[in-house]
């Protein structure tokens with residue numbers, strides 16, 4: 169039996185609807201709407217689309233979007249000064265600097281400059297430390313989105329073998345921390361792992377976040393396993409008008425025949441990342457304005 173395909177788009181729409189309702193009641197109670205500042209440096213095509221989608225989702229949910237599009241040659245100091253301004257702007261609850269940044273800018277320095285309570289990406293060391301030590305934290309949006317989709321198909325994750333393929337700060341490491349919190353037995357693998365296929369084959373849950381098109385093969389998957397595909401890779405496809413198409417880090421056509429459940433690309437993790445960003449922004453706004461957070 170082919171795997172069930174987890175509809176990330178539908179789950180994301182549901183979450184976005186809930187966030188929009190919560191914001192409506194907030195505003196009806198006389199509070200200001202939440203505000204999210206997004207900073208895009210340079211004109212990387214993919215980043216531009218991601219940021220555009222984030223801003224549109226903010227508008228649809230009733231979050232004020234403060235858009236900062238900076239040229240690729242923006243000096244690091246100018247970016248840091250913009251963050252300083254946003255840190256003290258009472259209308260701004262969340263600050264998101266789209267990554268990657270141009271090579272002349274030190275990403276760590278920029279992330280560390282964001283006030284941790286406004287760090288809706290959950291990338292600041294304080295939030296990373298809090299997540300990894302089991303404290304309340306801003307948690308990165310993509311891993312939270314993956315976990316929510318996993319919960320749709322796997323009831324109790326306790327004791328399950330989970331593998332995260334990819335060790336980035338944005339996805340791989342926080343994903344592993346979240347799975348540990350779910351009482352999974354977690355392996356973090358990467359492109360240099362010996363016998364990656366064998367490691368994957370032992371897993372009940374596979375999170376593919378390695379950034380290589382269709383690297384995870386159907387033969388690597390234990391029958392019935394849940395596969396969450398974080399990859400978004402553009403490949404050539406002469407049959408398309410555009411000449412390209414998007415694929416994940418998982419070979420979908422092979423894996424759908426073996427897995428129990430799988431996320432598609434597009435329409436899986438991508439929309440969930442945005443939905444979780446809206447949730448984090450609302451949480452940040454509640455904390456900033458001293459009102460209880462939604463459940």
Ligand code: GUN
Pocket residue numbers: 264265266267268289309310338441
């Ligand atoms: N680049 C790729 N994913 C992300 C993300 O979740 N947040 C930010 N800020 N940049 C990214």
